Amino acid sequence: MDTSYPLWSDAPQPRLIASRHLTTKEYVFPVVTDDSPLAAEHERVEVERVGQVYSYTVIHPSKKSGEQPYVLGYVDLPGPVRIFGRLVGKPRPVIGEDYAVRVDETYGYVFEAVEA
Template identity: 35%
Template sequence: MDSIVKAAEPPRSAAPADGIRLEASRDKESGKGVFPRIRASSPVADRYEPIMLSPEATIYSFTVIHPNPKSGLKPFALVYADFAEDVRVFGRLALAEGERPRIGAPVRVTTAPDATDVNKDYLFVVAEENVQ
């Protein structure tokens, strides 16, 4: 497959010291998590409790989308990222040119520079792996 195009701008944001965290919910009965967060105004809100996700997750699966050449758009990567809170989040993965997604790789939540809502405008970048 072709190499994956570099993100237009290096993603960055005014992240908290310990990283950007997404808002999710935990199903009280099963203990499993769900993203995005169930709204507090929802009639079923009492089935869930609000939780904050870790700043980092692990790639569970991925694809690289190749838009129709007629569109002029460049390929981009999408991932399922699994969080320690037993939550899976789907989103874009920004990669440097020549990099490939890899199942099991750690990723970190970030946002585009013009993001207004982290829970909608999030994306993932590859995090540094801890070498034992």
């Protein structure tokens, strides 16, 4: 997936990249780009891999589409930063359950259920 901003670090085990405000330490995802007027006020930081489901919904596409139901939701990661994306690994997550972010070729990233 091509984006106009970087999603992942260059580390051997890539992690999502967010921006952190230099004064308030508030996280922003996706990153503030270098050409943004706000760039000088932010630094890029790697985001932790595992967080907890904050909220989700199950999408039921039309039968005509041929698509199976899928889950979209928010995951709270340490920082703190709340990120929206696809939740995979379970048909119906539980609020507060651990999910780990991973690279996905179609969507850039997804959150996968962490087995206890």
